[in-house]
Amino acid sequence: EAQVTQNPRYLITVTGKKLTVTCSQNMNHEYMSWYRQDPGLGLRQIYYSMNVEVTDKGDVPEGYKVSRKEKRNFPLILESPSPNQTSLYFCASISRDSYNEQFFGPGTRLTVL
């Protein structure tokens, strides 16, 4: 079954404590992306990766890092989380063969106190 997995699904942390949200896909897609979803703002792209070792900033990259060491994994790293990063985060794996269809993970709800 084609799927995108994210972990953890829920996380409550404190300001400044480094954290990583993992994302993995089994569809062999080269293109992956991270979004945050906030009320009234929709989904905003944080970072994306067109292939292994290739990453680019999206619209809201400040305070985030990513890495793409292998095709299936695309972790999102918050080196020093702040309360304004409290949000719902989605990872997506994207098929270039079907007009960029995005397959989303189940989401990670992050609260930074």
Place this chain on the structure above:
Amino acid sequence: TQLLEQSPQFLSIQEGENLTVYCNSSSVFSSLQWYRQEPGEGPVLLVTVVTGGEVKKLKRLTFQFGDARKDSSLHITAAQPGDTGLYLCAGVGGNQFYFGTGTSLTVIP
């Protein structure tokens, strides 16, 4: 930032009614996607429109891409409670995606 404005933001209708959701931008996109999102889940793709003026139908849902590839609409005929959800449009520009603000639809039985 390329912004996509969706309207209305909230919509509550009775089962059997028709509705239209609009997605507008001042930017041109190579394609435009529509997603539906259920609470606690990620968005799921409904359709991608690629050509200006293109119309696609998915059962009771009709999607249209504007001639200038800046806007799109989603029309639902005879809405059903199962249509309830958050509808999102997303413009594709280069390698990036730009999502609209979303339309929360509730269909009352």
